[in-house]
Amino acid sequence: MSDIVVRGVGMHPFGRFEGKSAVEMACDALREALIDADAAWRDIDALYCAHMYAGTGAGHRIASVLGATGIPIVNVENACSSGSTAIVMARQALLAHEYENVAVVGLEKMPRGFMDMDYFEPWRQRVGHAVNPAQFAFAIRRHMHEHGTTERQLALVAEKNHAHSVHNDRAMYRTPISCDAVLASRMIVDPLRLLMLCTPNEGAAAAILTRRKAGHGEARLIGQGLKTAMRGQAIGEHMPTDSPIEPAVDSVTRRAAMQAYDAAGIGPDDLDVAELQDTDSGTELIGTEEIGLCGVGEGGALVESGATRLGGRIPVNPSGGLLSKGEPVGASGLGQVFEIVNQLRGRCGPRQVEGARIGLTQTLGAGGNGCVLIFARS
């Protein structure tokens, strides 16, 4: 049986790059991925291009820079899950024997501050209900109420990820930040403080996927789940306008993770490393529960135990996560793939998770869409 092999990955650093366009960054990421894959642009049969803000035909503009080869190009917008959704689509096309080699790229160049999201109707913006991080605050506030999760545990998530970022030269912020400094930073959307929230920024990341038997040491995609929230999900990055109080439903992330585990034939105990959507400390903390690293309500204790730190039982966000890298929304999912594939190939230097064989990525975006990908080293 053939595998979906990640032949190569590339990443333009995430940060602020004045004078450099998103398309230019995407070309850098793609060229690195092609070199990593030992492939040429002319070998690529299709391009999936993920972004939210890059405008009309971003993928087509990338191809015009790299060289128009006449291949099909699909631009994919699925909010923060755009990049991982593009991977899911590339896999489907490969399995349908439509193509042999597919390039997937994510790119973004975003303004500073609160995201201006046309997801919301104008009246919601006007009355102040169109606040992206407020959705994260709703979820973690409820979690604190139900499970006794503390502000210090939230600060620990940020402290941990920043400690990891010191070893990642593609991250925007690379300095350690103490728990006390996180707790002293200014409140933005209670209970989330400035240093518990990621910053929207700029960057690109890419992967080359192919269908064939994986060689020794190669990374392959073994499981994937793509879901959207159901009406009964009260909170989460769902941008809910309303929900019925009963019956309770599993969150979109939990359902996407279950689908991915089922497809891979593994469970959370089999994971060696994970890159989770830490748009904020609360989302990572709840995410560790949703992907099954611990029980419901135990995410605070999990981060406190050190289990999710490099050297712990199951390191989460060894790259430094979005809290350190920033979140160029179209690129962030592929940034996670870049990290996990390199972890599985043992290429992460001082942030390498010893002997990592199976890794997971998780994204969560507006509209309540969640995507989980699982990769394994052959």
Next chain:
Amino acid sequence: MSLSAASLPPVEPGLFATNPPALVGGRCASCDALRFPYRGVCPQCQRADVAPTALSTSGRVYTFTIVRGSPPGYCGDIPYAFGVIELPEGLRVIATIVARDLASIAIDDAVDFELIAVGTGDDARQSYAFRRREPA
């Protein structure tokens, strides 16, 4: 309702009634599903037989946040609170939350509906909120 809110145009037609003040949801004539704001289609059975219905004017805070900065497009004062309110008929809605002291707002607080003004001058609009019921 604050005096200033009474004479203002609504921020969006159809969200709420003013006399008496209440949110306007939709109830499906076929399956009884409830939603807010009103839409012509039922989210449960997808039929298009939905009647506008006034929602309860009392509820409880399910979760909330206090926003300290001004988000894009917002024209009101900061800080302000908004959150998810649970209504007794089994529906959760997003609403602004007003209180004498925003820091006093807590999950499970009882809240009562009222109309508020958002913005000033030509930007001012009538909008909706739930007010924290102060302990007697």
